[in-house]
Amino acid sequence: MPVYQAPVQDTLFVLNDVLGWQRHDNLSGFSDAAPDVVEAILNEAGRFASDVFLPLNQVGDREGCRRAEDGSVATPTGFREAYGRFREAGWGSLSADSAYGGQGLPHTLAAAVNEFLSSANMAFAMYPGLTRGAIAAIESHGSPEQKALYLPKMVDGVWTGTMNLTEPHAGTDLGLLRTKAVPQGDGTYAITGQKIFISAGEHDLSENIVHLVLARIEGAPEGVKGISLFIVPKFVPDAAGNAGARNAVSCGSLEEKMGIHGNATCVMNYDGATGWLIGEADKGLRAMFTMMNEARLGVGVQGLAISEIAYQNAVAYARDRLQGRALSGTKHGTKAADPIIVHPDVRRMLMTIRAINEAGRALILWTALQGDLSHRSPDDKAREGGDDWMGLLTPVIKGVLTDKGFENAVLAQQVYGGHGYVAEWGMEQFVRDARIAQIYEGANGIQALDLVGRKLALNNGRAIQAFFKEVGAFCEEHRADEAMAPFTKTLKKGLNDLQAATLWLMGNAMGKPDNAGAASNDYMHLFGLVALGYMWGRMAKIAQAKLAAGANGDTSFLENKLVTARFFMERLMPETSAHLARISTGADTMMALDADAF
DSSP states (O other), rough: OOOOOOOHHHHHHHIIIIOOOOOGSSTTTTGOOOHHHHHOOOOOOOOIIIIIIIIGGGHHHHOEEETTTTOOOOOOOOHHHHHHHHHHTTTTGGSOOOOGTOOOOOOHHHHHHHHHHHHHOOOHHHHHHHHHHHHHHHHSOOOOHHHHHHHHEEEEETEEEEEEOOOBEEEEEGGGGGOOEEEEEOEEEEEEEEEEEEETOOOSSSSSEEEEEEEEEEEEEEEEGGGGEEEEEEEEEEEEEEEEEEEEEEEEEEOOSSSSSOOOOEEEEEEEEEEEESTTTTOHHHHHHHHHHHHHHHHHHHHHHHHHHHHHHHHHHHHHHHHSSSSOOOOOOOSSSGGGGSHHHHHHHHHHHHHHHHHHHHHHEEEEEEEEHHHHSHHHHHHHHHHHHHHHHHHHHHHHHHHHHHHHHHHHHTTTTTGGGGGGSHHHHHHHHHHHTTSSSOOOHHHHIIIIIITTGGGGGHHHHHHHHHHHHHHHTTOOOOOGGGHHHHHHHHHHHHHHHHHHHHHHHOHHHHHHHHHHHHHHHHHHHHHHHHHHHHHHHHHHHHHHTTTOOOOHHHHHHHHHHIIIIIIITTHHOOOOOOHTSSSSSHHHHHHOOO
């Protein structure tokens, strides 16, 4: 069975040293999250992930979920008991508002815990993850009565939540959806239609499932302007607020999937089900995107999480597997061969994964902190800046870290050779599980289009200009520091490439939109490299300063940080030039063939 140890030390380094966690102890929630409290929570979360979630990962993959004749769905062996332990321990309520029974801690801390749980068992972690997104949507857009009715039970975990967008004929293009909502004259609506690919749509973990469903009210405008959002619970709450009569919503079938077998991916049928409008009529997308943004950041965490557990197991295998002799001379003469970790190509794969993981963790936590500041800071500029950063980086984190997460899972599998292709080692499951993260919550091509087509120009480019300014100022601040030169010079070159790509889009995409579409994927990954490089620059500076101050027993950890940072800058950051070159070619050859020529 694969092994997993939560990267607590690395997470604490980012929180305490890179993000300066204590600087925010004047903010709501942060005052209750002193460094010793944070360390205790992370250590316990790591143990919970390894002891409770991890042993069920291969069980869930082998057994999958099972649908009965009555439409009910049973989760794999052990899931119900583990979910009970998860709920009782309060992991799902970590960052939820204390007004609804939550612990009120920063979302940044919850993001770190989510990484640990997703590494240990991604399919299982999706059940409470989707509930968090539904909580966010109801909290932001629900009426006081809806919040009082649903949020305490959802925060507690006794009720769970879902999001229902996709229909058989309408995925990304939600304007095509056909699910209809008919007013009943008593404030409720009859919801009729079919939704597909609904993660955690039906299961046996909770007493009730609160579905958030996009539908069109009769007579509403066509397209996205006529979409509304509804709460449609599996069981209609009774007068006391408990799960009452069964609603007319059911699981028609379970999808047979490539991976995440432990999560129930359902076809959901709504046959005149009772629903309640959330927010304003015809404004459903705005409410749903509260949940979508939460989910997209969570999917970025999944990309990192799978990459991390795949890395840990590949390292363990590379240290143990004996094959051939080191090119530079025998390293273990007493053994029949050297362990494969001595070979440069194996090191290439492991270092690539490690460099992406550590920078990706920093980028996620940095961005989550900006989200906390956007909600908790008393300073208007800080809230605006945090919101801008979140909006700009959400498609980058979702798109880049899930693309890299899949690539890294494949690299880790490659370290195993033929054993990586065999199920007992667990690596092929990581590859299968990682693949979905590139697809759901908006396929990565859509993330790239969102970045190029919407986020760059938002508020007259305020967010991207702030990003350029911050990264440029960091490079300039350390320009005369010889120790930082290996990091800042390469980072500045990447920033120059990103700025050149942005200017090219400004000059070539308005008159010819296909140029934007053709450039979008490369632009997203170019942006991602610069963002990850910026994280490495900041981490390298902190590591150097701590080493100069005596390291406090962390010499090896900090020196390894600097080596990994140099590897990223020397081996991965130069790819920005290739992305810029492709962007600059435009769309002509990409769009030249007639459709029937393919």
